[in-house]
Structures are given as C-alpha cells and as structure tokens.
Amino acid sequence: LAKTTQPISMDSYEGQEVNITCSHNNIATNDYITWYQQFPSQGPRFIIQGYKTKVTNEVASLFIPADRKSSTLSLPRVSLSDTAVYYCLVGDMNTGFQKLVFGTGTRLLVSP
Amino acid sequence: DAGVIQSPRHEVTEMGQEVTLRCKPISGHDYLFWYRQTMMRGLELLIYFNNNVPIDDSGMPEDRFSAKMPNASFSTLKIQPSEPRDSAVYFCASTRGTSGRNEQFFGPGTRLTVL
Numbered sequence: 001l002a003k004t005t006q007p008i009s010m011d012s013y014e015g016q017e018v019n020i021t022c023s024h025n026n027i028a029t030n031d032y033i034t035w036y037q038q039f040p041s042q043g044p045r046f047i048i049q050g051y052k053t054k055v056t057n058e059v060a061s062l063f064i065p066a067d068r069k070s071s072t073l074s075l076p077r078v079s080l081s082d083t084a085v086y087y088c089l090v091g092d093m094n095t096g097f098q099k100l101v102f103g104t105g106t107r108l109l110v111s112p
Numbered sequence: 113d114a115g116v117i118q119s120p121r122h123e124v125t126e127m128g129q130e131v132t133l134r135c136k137p138i139s140g141h142d143y144l145f146w147y148r149q150t151m152m153r154g155l156e157l158l159i160y161f162n163n164n165v166p167i168d169d170s171g172m173p174e175d176r177f178s179a180k181m182p183n184a185s186f187s188t189l190k191i192q193p194s195e196p197r198d199s200a201v202y203f204c205a206s207t208r209g210t211s212g213r214n215e216q217f218f219g220p221g222t223r224l225t226v227l
Contacts, residue, residue: 032214034213043116046213049215093207100214102156102157
C-alpha cells in the first residue's frame with residue numbers, strides 16, 4: 001500500500017489560499033492521487049484527482065511534481081464553509097479499492 | 113438522483129444485541145462499500161462488493177460482522193452480538209467501475225451506539 005502522510009490540522013482565515021501537502025513516497029506507477037473532503041456529520045465527498053502535473057476544477061487545484069512523491073491540494077480564497085477534514089488517497093480502483101486508504105486526514109479550520 | 117441511502121441514521125442498542133444496517137446504492141453503480149469511522153482509527157474500509165459479489169472483506173474486524181448484497185439495490189451490514197467498541201459511524205458508498213476515476217459516493221452514515 002502506498003502510505004500517505006499529511007498534517008493533522010491546519011488553520012486559516014477567510015479569503016486566504018490554503019495548501020495541504022500529502023507525502024506518498026512509495027506511490028506506484030499506476031496509482032492516482034485523489035482528494036476527498038468531509039464535513040461534520042456527513043460522508044466524504046470527492047474533490048479532485050490527478051496523475052501528474054496540475055489539475056484544476058471549480059473547487060480546487062492539485063499540484064503533482066514530476067517524481068509524484070508528494071501532492072498539494074490548493075483551495076483558493078477559502079471561506080468558513082471550507083472547514084472540513086481533507087483526505088489524500090493514493091491508488092487505482094483497477095488494482096483494488098482496498099489500496100485507497102483514507103487514514104485520518106487533515107482537519108482544516110477556517111476562521112473569520 | 114437520491115444518492116446513497118442508509119438506514120437507520122441513528123441506532124442505540126445494548127451490548128449483545130444484533131444490529132442490522134441497511135444501504136441502497138445509487139442506481140447503476142456496480143460497486144458498493146462499507147466503511148467504519150471512529151476518532152481513533154479514522155475511516156476504515158470494511159468490505160466491498162462488485163456486482164453483488166464480495167471482493168475484499170479483509171477489513172471486517174471479526175466474525176461478529178457480516179455483510180450481504182442480495183441484489184444490486186440493497187446491502188446489509190450485520191453485527192451480532194454487538195459490543196461497546198463497535199460504536200462508530202458506519203458509511204455505505206457506491207461507485208460505477210467504468211467511471212475512470214476513484215470517486216466513491218457516500219451515504220449520510222449510520223451512527224451506532226452500543227451501550
């Protein structure tokens with residue numbers, strides 16, 4: 001399994017850009033990097049997925065360096081509603097969902 | 113689309129009782145997952161099915177836990193007998209295997225409390 005390491009918690013203020021970095025040193029060639037968001041009392045929700053370089057959607061950007069041993073989820077101009085737990089997963093559904101481990105995530109607190 | 117439906121949303125029971133959690137996946141999804149979430153262990157995959165067949169149950173903690181998927185629109189997770197350490201939020205999720213990405217759609221969860 002490609003083990004991931006991410007900060008336990010982060011604090012930010014409204015309007016700031018937040019970058020959450022995830023380390024995955026033993027990522028396999030076929031693995032994708034996937035990020036989920038979980039609000040209190042809800043199930044996780046898919047945010048973004050990438051393989052290399054940069055991916056952007058309406059919610060976030062994902063930066064992946066050439067060696068793919070880490071990735072950074074970027075949330076532009078966060079608001080209070082972005083307070084949530086963010087999970088970094090590494091794996092590929094085609095090789096088995098049991099590889100896609102959620103772990104304990106990064107708890108982001110956005111303050112006014 | 114109603115999303116993944118789970119019932120009950122909350123369950124309080126006493127140690128030794130049987131507990132059955134229910135899940136209806138999104139129509140057309142061929143994968144179904146059961147997760148357990150606690151503060152100590154985070155979100156753990158218990159078991160998942162593909163086309164109603166269990167693929168990996170290595171996350172099921174012990175024989176007290178069992179899961180079934182009798183058809184494409186229904187699955188159960190049963191705990192018998194229940195113990196206080198089983199207290200957690202249990203999530204069901206589903207996805208379509210041909211989606212091309214690792215996106216699972218989660219239900220609202222069932223909060224289980226075993227006294």
